[in-house]
Amino acid sequence: MSNHPPKITATHVNVWYGAKKAIDDVSIDIDQDSVTALIGPSGCGKSTFLRTLNRMNDTVANARVQGDIRLDGEDIYSPDMDVVQLRARVGMVFQKPNPFPKSIYENVAYGPRIHGLASSRSELEGIVQTSLKRAGLWEEVKDRLSDSGTALSGGQQQRLCIARAIAVDPEVILMDEPCSALDPIATAKIEELIHALKGRYAIAIVTHNMQQAARVSQRTAFFHLGQLVEYGATTEIFTNPREERTRDYITGRYG
Numbered sequence: 001m002s003n004h005p006p007k008i009t010a011t012h013v014n015v016w017y018g019a020k021k022a023i024d025d026v027s028i029d030i031d032q033d034s035v036t037a038l039i040g041p042s043g044c045g046k047s048t049f050l051r052t053l054n055r056m057n058d059t060v061a062n063a064r065v066q067g068d069i070r071l072d073g074e075d076i077y078s079p080d081m082d083v084v085q086l087r088a089r090v091g092m093v094f095q096k097p098n099p100f101p102k103s104i105y106e107n108v109a110y111g112p113r114i115h116g117l118a119s120s121r122s123e124l125e126g127i128v129q130t131s132l133k134r135a136g137l138w139e140e141v142k143d144r145l146s147d148s149g150t151a152l153s154g155g156q157q158q159r160l161c162i163a164r165a166i167a168v169d170p171e172v173i174l175m176d177e178p179c180s181a182l183d184p185i186a187t188a189k190i191e192e193l194i195h196a197l198k199g200r201y202a203i204a205i206v207t208h209n210m211q212q213a214a215r216v217s218q219r220t221a222f223f224h225l226g227q228l229v230e231y232g233a234t235t236e237i238f239t240n241p242r243e244e245r246t247r248d249y250i251t252g253r254y255g
């Protein structure tokens with residue numbers, strides 16, 4: 001595993017939607033140098049848990065989060081935490097690519113501009129270019145930066161959304177089923193990208209695709225009915241799980 005302390009530590013996390021408990025006493029560390037996969041049957045709470053890590057549940061009207069979540073030791077639910085800043089540090093990529101209805105350039109430049117990350121136009125252009133390169137999209141869009149982001153293919157839109165997350169210089173990237181709307185070729189591109197980004201950013205990815213979890217992650221967390229059933233090295237989880245519920249799920253017996 002990692003030589004660094006965990007990037008994120010989540011301890012005794014509970015989440016309710018109204019009276020319904022969706023996450024039940026989950027404790028997890030997210031490694032700096034690993035890709036962490038969150039797997040489990042539909043409705044088990046993967047998205048809900050992922051959203052606790054950058055306070056996206058704050059935007060869900062009836063959601064209530066309890067527990068301790070720290071980013072580099074800092075309590076992200078502290079009243080002093082600047083949530084806009086937090087979401088730049090812990091970026092998110094969603095299932096459905098959601099570029100702004102603006103140019104490709106503006107999609108990437110927007111974040112750095114509002115966070116004041118560039119002191120000149122050329123510096124901003126540099127950030128846009130670097131982000132698109134890291135997202136593996138530059139070659140495909142360098143001659144059409146003023147075209148609308150929504151005019152790209154689904155797979156390109158998803159890489160644009162990754163570029164947008166990268167542009168504000170995040171520390172962690174959360175991905176919630178980033179490939180589920182993509183074809184196998186676009187999916188392979190995103191998986192390559194995840195490999196390339198590993199180490200630079202701590203990454204947590206929700207996926208329903210067991211092969212994908214095995215390919216891209218080094219650590220895997222299996223959720224079931226709001227609980228964390230098992231968490232460990234991906235190779236262990238997939239070849240020698242400790243829990244029967246994990247074995248049943250990864251062998252496709254339910255879910």
Ligand SMILES: Nc1ncnc2c1ncn2[C@@H]1O[C@H](COP(=O)(O)OP(=O)(O)OP(=O)(O)O)[C@@H](O)[C@H]1O
Nearest residue numbers: 017022040041042043044045046047048049060062
């Ligand atoms: N906004 C909401 N209001 C009320 N209940 C919700 C809300 N969002 C999720 N839930 C409930 O919380 C539980 C966990 O949902 P969540 O979306 O986190 O599951 P998931 O593991 O991401 O599922 P999937 O694999 O289908 O995306 C489910 O029972 C779901 O119905």
Ligand SMILES: [Mg+2]
Nearest residue numbers: 046047048176
């Ligand atoms: Mg989900």
